[in-house]
Amino acid sequence: MNRKEFLYTSSTLIGGLSLGRIPFPAFRQSIRIGLITDLHYxxxxxxxGSTRFYRESLKKLSECITVMNREKVDFLIQLGDFKDQDDPPEETExxxxxxxxxxxLSHFNGPIYHVLGNHDHDSISKQQFLDGVTISGFNHPKSYYSFDKNGFHFIVLDANYTATGEAYDHGNFDWKDANIPQDQLEWLxxxxxxxxxxxxxxxxxxxxxxxxxxxxCVRNASAVREILEKAENVTLVLQGHYHPGDMSTINGIVYYTLKAAVEGxxxxNNSFAILEIDKKLEMNVIGYHKTESRLLRS
Incomplete structure (x- = not known):
């Protein structure tokens, strides 16, 4: 039995079945999720020589929100690098x-979630970013967290730490040195x-x-993947950061990288998408502008 068959069969057992954890859910709805990443406003x-049009990202976000409100998605999440900075940077700006x-983003008529990207810590701290945004359901937002919706479980990770576990803060990082520290791995x-x-x-x-x-990539990505694979119920990982976008499957888990909105x-040249997942765990990306529509399989 593959991961998808396991997830579908276990989640449709009447009354559920305990395997030393909590019972499997007896009912799951379909879900539609709005996605956008790397706005770098x-x-x-x-x-x-650059292809990043920073100041145009405000209009690109506005278009995305208009579409998501019209399509009535269940929630909207941005996958990091929400904003950028001046050159040279100034904290107040x-x-x-x-x-x-x-x-x-507050014009979206539904729950809103954030993933923190490396540019979200460029000339401010992690806490300053969290204090400046709203994460639905959390009075005191954290940089990594989880929530449930329509019978699905969602986990947001924060890889913006150095190899020694120090949080990115006011630009004290190398963008190529991204790590998920041990305490977050234990939480996961x-x-x-x-x-x-x-x-x-x-x-x-x-x-x-x-x-x-x-x-x-996250430097300790293999350790993270091992945790996800052992859980046996993770079907999809959604990512940003790599502006051209990509997709791969590793040990039954789909890794989908959304294209950056800032490019072009x-x-x-905008880029955003709606992810649709039905009761049988068929996963379909409806892409807008540069993002292609495609079926994701687990």
């Missing part, structure tokens, strides 16, 4: 960019043990290591 010009984007193990619901993980940096993409001028 700042009121700055595009450097020569960076916080202003964060407020501008958070205010625009415990969180997964508490649920048998089909589980989806959100993270900014990639967990699917491939030849040539190591700089975009004009709304025709």
């Amino acid at each position: 700042a009121e700055r010009d595009t450097p020569e 960076t916080l202003a960019y964060l407020r501008t984007m958070a205010n625009e 193990r415990k969180d997964l043990k508490r649920t048998r619901k089909p589980t989806i993980v959100f993270v900014h940096q990639r967990l699917d290591e491939k030849d040539g993409n190591a700089n975009y 001028s004009g709304l025709e």
Whole structure:
């Protein structure tokens, strides 16, 4: 039995079945999730030779919200690098960019969630970012957390730590040095043990290591994947950070990297998507503009 068959069979047993944890859920709905990543908003010009149009990301976010409200998705999540900074950076301006984007995002008519990216700590701290956004259901938002919706379990991870476990703060990091510290790994193990619901993980940096993409990956990605695989109920990991986008499958888990919204001028170069998951765990991406629509299989 593969992972998808296991998840579908176990979640449809009448009355549930205990396997030393909590009973399997007897009913699960379908779900539709709005996705956008790597907006990198700042009121700055595009450097020569760059394809990042920072100040246009506000309009791109606005278009995304209009679509998500029209489509009535169950929630909207941004996968990191929500904003950027000036060159040279100034903390007050960076916080202003964060407020501008958070205010625009508040026009979405539903629950909102955030994943923290490396640029969300460029000239501010982790706590300053969290204080500037709303994460639905949390009065005091944390950088990693979990929640349930429509019979699914969702986990948000934060890989913005150095190899020594120090949190990214005011630019004290190398973007190629992303790590999930030991205390968060222990939290992840415990969180997964508490649920048998089909589980989806959100993270900014990639967990699917491939030849040539190591700089975009969490350094201890293999340790994270081992935890996800042992849980046996994780079906999908959604990522940002790697602007061209990508997809792979490792040991039955799909790793889908959404294309960056900041790349390219004009709304025709926007990028966002709706992820639809039905009761049989068929996963379908409906892409907008640069993001292609595709069926994801686990």
